[in-house]
Amino acid sequence: MVGAAVALAVLGSTLIQDDVDGGRQLTVVGAALILLSGGVLALGGRYPVLVAAVTLACSAIYYPFVGTGGPMLVTFIIALYYVSASGRVVVAAAFAAVCVVAIAVGEKFSPVRHLDNIAQFMLAGWMVAMIALGVARNTRRAYAEEASKRATTEERLRIARELHDVLAHNISLINVQASAALHRKNHTAGLWEALEAIKQASKEALREVRATLGVLRAVDESAPTGPPGLHQLPELVRRTRQTGVEVTVDGEPRALPPEIDLAAYRIIQEALTNVTRHASARSVHVRITYGDKDMSVQVDDDGRGGSLVPGNGIRGMTERAQALGGSLTVRGDDHGVQVAASLPLGAAE
Structure with missing residues (x-):
């Protein structure tokens, strides 16, 4: 044309x-x-x-x-x-x-x-201008391609974090309950409680994996469930208590931007996962507070603290907080481990 x-x-x-x-x-x-x-x-x-x-x-x-x-x-x-x-x-x-x-x-x-000389000069100027326009077009296209690649990479990392958090938490609960079931083989009541906990944890793992992988479905399909958030905290606490750890919570869920709600829930979930897997804690205290511009999440346990070696879980929690403009710190001593995160409430606006 x-x-x-x-x-x-x-x-x-x-x-x-x-x-x-x-x-x-x-x-x-x-x-x-x-x-x-x-x-x-x-x-x-x-x-x-x-x-x-x-x-x-x-x-x-x-x-x-x-x-x-x-x-x-x-x-x-x-x-x-x-x-x-x-x-x-x-x-x-x-x-x-x-x-x-x-x-x-x-x-x-x-x-x-x-x-004449002026006309030749103007003609050369038109050529330079066209080349400059082409350079600008190429730069714009390269920037758009780079932005698209970066967005794809960030989405893959987000999905990887979601899968890690979902699987790490629920598989850890299954492992703990399976171990408990083996030790309770002579106590029928305790055995059935452990098996029921295993059933619920595996069901929850499948549900959240399906929700996470829903973003990879075709455009005309929808994910089977919505994203998790702090409204699911009571269920998370109940499953953690089934492992024998006493969990107390200060603060109630509120209406939050979806990204903030998901990040806060995943941070608490990962902290509780680490408690059940590594800390040998007897009790955990979860505190949720809200400010005018940000909210904070803090999880304290009385398990083994000391020197901490950051793994995928801690790195994932830190990345979640930083991606929203917030921060996360993890401290350990002889009295337990503290995970504290600050998330700006305006990050998703």
């Missing part, structure tokens, strides 16, 4: 100029060169260097040998844009330099002056 429009515009302008100059000078060969030079622009997006070479060659034949004026060189100037937009700035500059030199040499040895 662009090639045909440019070809017709150049051809029409040439015919009008012929009429103004007092006679029809455009020949069939000249018209064919104009149509070829304009029409080939349709391939500029796929073969920019070839298109630039063809348009330059057509102009080199047209102006010295056809013997008529007209704006046919516009096709070559447009071709420079395609070359530059494809990232071949040096090639575009080389084409422009060859054209400017050829025009200057032609004007020097021509018995008739077609372009």
Whole structure:
């Protein structure tokens, strides 16, 4: 479409100029060169260097040998844009330099002056402007591609964090309850309680994995469940208590931006997971507080503290908080471990 429009515009302008100059000078060969030079622009997006070479060659034949004026060189100037937009700035500059030199040499040895110095300078300026536009287009496209790749990478990391948190927490509960069941094989009541806890933990794991992987479904499908949040904290506490750890909670869930709600829940979930897996704690205290601009989540246990080695869980909690503009600290001593996170309430607005 662009090639045909440019070809017709150049051809029409040439015919009008012929009429103004007092006679029809455009020949069939000249018209064919104009149509070829304009029409080939349709391939500029796929073969920019070839298109630039063809348009330059057509102009080199047209102006010295056809013997008529007209704006046919516009096709070559447009071709420079395609070359530059494809990232071949040096090639575009080389084409422009060859054209400017050829025009200057032609004007020097021509018995008739077609372009004065000012016109040649303006023509060179148009070429530079087209190359600059192509560079800007290429830069914009490269930035958009990089942003798309970065968004894809961030989404993959987000899904990886979700899967880690879901599986680590629920599989840990299953492991603890399975161990308890083995030790209670002589106590039927305790055995059935442990098996029931295993059943609920595995069911919850499957539900949350399906919800997390719902983002990978087709567009016309929907995830089976909504994202988790602090409204599920009572269920999380109940499952943790089934492992033998006493959990107390200060603070009630409130309406929060979805990203903040999910992050707060996952941080508490990961902290409780670490307690059941590593701390050998007897009690855990969860505190949720709200301020005007942020909220804080703190989880304290009385298990083994001391020197902490950050693993995937701690790194995941830190990444969640930092991604929303918040912060997270983990401290351990002989009296237990404290996980404290601050999340800005306006991060998702």
